[in-house]
Amino acid sequence: MGNLADVLIKLSIATVILYFVIKILSKGFDKITDIIGNMEGQTRRKLIYIIVGILLILPLLISRYPYILRTSVVAIMYVVLALSLNFVLGFAGQLSMGHSAFYGIGAYVTALLMVNFKISFWIALIASAIVAGFFGFLLGVPTLRLKGDYLAITTIGFGEILRLILVNWIKVTRGPAGIPGIPSPKIFGFTISNNIGYYYLILLLAFFTVFISSRLLHSRLGQGFIAVRDDEIAAEAMGINSTYLKILAFVLGAAIAGMAGSFFATFVHYVNPDNFTYMESVTILCMVVLGGLGSIPGVILGAIVLTILPEALRGIALYRYAIYGLLLILMMIIRPGGMIDMDRLKGGKKNEDFGGNRSNKVIWRTNSSK
Amino acid sequence: MFLEQLSNGIALGSLYALTAVGYTMVYGIIRLINFAHGDIYMMGAFFAYTAIAYFNLPLVPSFLIGMVCAALLGVFIAKFAYTPVFNAPKINLFLCAIGTAIFLENFAMLVWGPETQSFPTMIKNEIYTFGGFKFTKLQAVILITSILLVLILSYIVKKTKIGRAMRCASQDMVAARLMGINTNKVIFITFALGSSLGAAAGTLVAMYYKAVYPMMGFSAGLKAFVSAVIGGIGSITGAMFGGLIMGIAESLGAAYISSGYRDAIAFIILIIILLFKPTGLFGKTVKEKV
Numbered sequence: 001m002g003n004l005a006d007v008l009i010k011l012s013i014a015t016v017i018l019y020f021v022i023k024i025l026s027k028g029f030d031k032i033t034d035i036i037g038n039m040e041g042q043t044r045r046k047l048i049y050i051i052v053g054i055l056l057i058l059p060l061l062i063s064r065y066p067y068i069l070r071t072s073v074v075a076i077m078y079v080v081l082a083l084s085l086n087f088v089l090g091f092a093g094q095l096s097m098g099h100s101a102f103y104g105i106g107a108y109v110t111a112l113l114m115v116n117f118k119i120s121f122w123i124a125l126i127a128s129a130i131v132a133g134f135f136g137f138l139l140g141v142p143t144l145r146l147k148g149d150y151l152a153i154t155t156i157g158f159g160e161i162l163r164l165i166l167v168n169w170i171k172v173t174r175g176p177a178g179i180p181g182i183p184s185p186k187i188f189g190f191t192i193s194n195n196i197g198y199y200y201l202i203l204l205l206a207f208f209t210v211f212i213s214s215r216l217l218h219s220r221l222g223q224g225f226i227a228v229r230d231d232e233i234a235a236e237a238m239g240i241n242s243t244y245l246k247i248l249a250f251v252l253g254a255a256i257a258g259m260a261g262s263f264f265a266t267f268v269h270y271v272n273p274d275n276f277t278y279m280e281s282v283t284i285l286c287m288v289v290l291g292g293l294g295s296i297p298g299v300i301l302g303a304i305v306l307t308i309l310p311e312a313l314r315g316i317a318l319y320r321y322a323i324y325g326l327l328l329i330l331m332m333i334i335r336p337g338g339m340i341d342m343d344r345l346k347g348g349k350k351n352e353d354f355g356g357n358r359s360n361k362v363i364w365r366t367n368s369s370k
Numbered sequence: 371m372f373l374e375q376l377s378n379g380i381a382l383g384s385l386y387a388l389t390a391v392g393y394t395m396v397y398g399i400i401r402l403i404n405f406a407h408g409d410i411y412m413m414g415a416f417f418a419y420t421a422i423a424y425f426n427l428p429l430v431p432s433f434l435i436g437m438v439c440a441a442l443l444g445v446f447i448a449k450f451a452y453t454p455v456f457n458a459p460k461i462n463l464f465l466c467a468i469g470t471a472i473f474l475e476n477f478a479m480l481v482w483g484p485e486t487q488s489f490p491t492m493i494k495n496e497i498y499t500f501g502g503f504k505f506t507k508l509q510a511v512i513l514i515t516s517i518l519l520v521l522i523l524s525y526i527v528k529k530t531k532i533g534r535a536m537r538c539a540s541q542d543m544v545a546a547r548l549m550g551i552n553t554n555k556v557i558f559i560t561f562a563l564g565s566s567l568g569a570a571a572g573t574l575v576a577m578y579y580k581a582v583y584p585m586m587g588f589s590a591g592l593k594a595f596v597s598a599v600i601g602g603i604g605s606i607t608g609a610m611f612g613g614l615i616m617g618i619a620e621s622l623g624a625a626y627i628s629s630g631y632r633d634a635i636a637f638i639i640l641i642i643i644l645l646f647k648p649t650g651l652f653g654k655t656v657k658e659k660v
Contacts, residue, residue, distance in 0.1 A: 007480045095461070142641070145648045148460075149403050153599050154644055156592065157637030168630035278592075282468055289465050322476035328469030329451050336458035 014323050015330070022327075022334050029339050036297060037345045052207075059199045069195045073267065075307040076202045077260055082287040082303035083209045083296070084256035089285070090294035090342075091222060092249035093229030095152045098139070098159030099284050102132040102254040104276030106261025108166065111179040111271045121185030125262045132258025133251045140250030144243055159281055166273040178272025182265050198267050205263060209256055213296050225249060226294075290331055292338030295345050302339060373503050375625045376618065381509040381578070383617020384516035388571035389594030390601070390609035391520060392564035398540040398604040399560045400456070405467040406447060407568055408591015409474035412584060414440035414569020415489075415576040416482055422490055429492040436573045437566040444565025445558045453554070471591075478584035486583040489576040512574050519570055520610060523563065527606065532559055540604070589633065593620075596640045602653025611651060615639070 039047070062068045081103060088096045106128035113124040139158050146154055166173050173179070184193050185201065192201060216222040227235035228242045236242050265271050283306065291302020309327070313320035337343065389411055396404045418436030421427045427435070451470050455462045496507040527533040538546040539556045547553045575590065576582045597616045601608025616636055623635040643651065 004481050007477070011477070095464075142645060146644060147648075149397075149401075149603060150599060150644055150648060150650075152403065153595060154641055157596070157640050160592075161634045161637050164631055164634040168628070286465065286468070289461055293461065318480060319476075322473055322480060325469045325471070325473030325476060328472065329466050332458070332462040332466045332469070333451075333454045336455065336462045 010319065011322060011326070014319065015326055018323070018326055018330050019334070022330050026335050029335070030344070033340050033344045036340070055203060059196045063196055066195065069199065071308065071311055073195055073199050073202055075304045076199070076206050077263060077267070078284070078287060078303040078307045079300050080202070080206050080209050080260040080263075081257055081284050082291065082299045083206075083213050084253045084260065085284050085288050086213065086294065086296070086299045087216075087225075087253040087256070088249050089288055090299065091217070091225035091229065092246055093225075094246060094249065095148060096139075096155045096250070096253070097152050097278075097281050097285060098155035098157070098162075099253070099257055100276045100278070100280035101139075101159040101162040102136060102257035103261040103264070103280070103284075104162060104166065104271075104273070105132045105135055105254075106258030107265040107271045107275070108173060108179070108261075109258070110262040110265040111182050112172070114182055114266070115179055121183075121262075121266055122187075125259055128258040128262035129255040130258075132261070133255035136250040136252075136254025137247060139254070140247035144246065156278060156281075159276075159278055163273050163276055163278075166276070173273070176273060178270055180270045182269045182271070184269075185266050198263075202263055202267075205259060210296060210300070212252075212256075217296070221245070221248070229294075286328060290328070290338055292340040292342055292345075295338070295340050295342035297345070298338050298340030298342065305339070371625070372622075375621045377503060377505040377509055379618035379621030380614065381505075381512045381617070382621060383614035384513050385571050385575055385578070385613070386590075386594055386597045386616050387610040387613025388516045388519060388567055388574075389590060390597035390613045391523065391606055392568040392571075393594055393598040394601070394603055394606055394609040395523075395536075395560050395564040395567075397598065399536065399543075399557055400452070400463075401460070402452070402463050402467060403595065403603075404564070405464075405591070406470035406474060407564065408587035408589075408594065409471045409478075410440050410444055410447075410565045410587070411568040411572035411575075411590060411594075412478060412582075412587030413443055413474060413572075414565070415572035415582045415586065416478055417569065418573040419487065419489055419576060419582045420482075422492070423487075433570070433573055436569045440569030440572075441562035441566040444561040444568075448558055448561040453557070471587075475584050475587070482582075482584065484584060486581050489580050489582050491580060492577060508578060512578060515570065515574060519567060520606075523567065524606065526563065532556070536560055593633075593636050596636050599650055600640055600643050602650030605650075605652040608650060608652030 036044070058072065059069060062072070081099070084102075085096065085099045088094050088099075109128040109131045110121070110124040113119040113127060114121065119127075139155065142151075142154055167176055169175070184191050184197075186192070192198060216225075224235070224240050224245050227238065227240055228245050232242050261276075264275070287302040287306045288299050289302075290306060291300065292298025310320055310324065313323060316323070331338075335341075389407070392410075393404060393407050396402060396407065414436045417439040418432045421432035421435045422429070447470055451466050452463060455466050493508050493511055498505055498507065498510065525533075527536060535546070535551045535556050536559070538549065538551055539553050543553055546556070571594075572587070572590075575586070593616060594613070597612035598609045599612070600615060601610070601612030603609075616639070619639055620632060620635055624632040627635070647653075
């Protein structure tokens, strides 16, 4: 209690600094968004090749710094998780706040299969995706009747129930003690045991997810998702089967989150229920929204920034989560569309007037009359 | 055993109800799940604790100080974190609320420390029996305070001018503004009322469990939210019933089913009720106009 004045002063300074930093960065993000948005297909492809190339040689450059390497593996894992939530939240517009449950299901399925039945990682990975996808289907069904806030609390409930089952079903999950000793994956006789191996493994998964996301977004199905998100009734009137699409989004998001969970289990060799709490879901949600809902480069950037930020702020250990909270508030006030705004990305500067004025009935509803 | 659990459940339920009413009021006005509500509840408990432990004030003034400070905090949050994003997409407001919750938790940790502080015993532990119904003095105090506060609140909402303005704003913000209601003022007063109720509940919980800690708002906020949704979010009567149902179900469930799944019971009830009545027990179904 004695240090109240001290804490208040430090946090006020932090707020002011953050405010200006975000203001300045905001301009930069707008520039980047416009550049990406106005790029020709050819240049864009070249840029993607360059980024892929950098990502491929990156671990060789930073292999001397194990901490940075490990953080990048975690960051890429969060990219996969954030993109998987993006299917549900960004594309189909369903506010799901229990995403860590799918991640947890994937991790536990892999852990149980690999430890108890000595099954190969690759089969466990697929099994995790299938089981998580099945649970996504189970959760997707009630969404047919629930909207917005009711859906949010139901998904929170689903996540909490799952976590409590993991804690209490001691016979299978060993409860809070968790499952240790998950073996490393093997490929063509080689065992992936160091972080460089894990880096390439998760990078592969990330490429797969980005590929699915971007192909989906430009396909008939993806446009259907967007239509359901923007206005479900109008979409139905146009003959889109919104029931099917919503469930599909949940299944797809859950399956990919399950794969990320599966990777997590072999990466840290140990799973325990504390890894899959509600806060984890909130973190993933923040990555998606802060990065820019629905925009693939935005979500990737959001995941990377929000993974690195708490690490970078380690110097001010005690204050870092208070600052994290401040950052969320300020970002949402200054940049409502996220770092890389999807609308701006699609239409370049032309769409500027519509920024932040979307009118979806489920997530986007503003506080006017209805 | 059963009656004992029932009185436990009623005391717990009235606390959930008190917190849930705050949730529901804010939701009714600005359609926001105020994720920071649980943390305002925690801050209220800490304010009261500070008044008692550092300034040696008696219980009732400390209790009121907790409520007033929390009300000011609520208005402050509404002013600086929520109103700037009112016209942005709803998910932004949602994230602002989450950011506020994270901020408040860590702020409390910085100021009061992360460890659990013991809340001084202010009410002696006397046990009354009433026709086989055993309850402690503290439980009686909790129940009476909750009923009193909810009665005051319903008087404000139903009989006063500002209450009428609040009901108008919850029906249609734009139309209310056109009729000359200062909707900003209404929003701030709603936040003040909701937050002070949350703080009252927080202080009572701290007295009940004799502990205050920065994370205490998290699960309480979640459960109060569940209570509000069970009752039909936006309805004050619904929130009270939801809170009582939750409290009783939790106490009985923990005693007769399994204490490990104590927290899951709340969510299972929630999911079952929402499956059959998607807008909660007392919620109105709003027809969507195209």
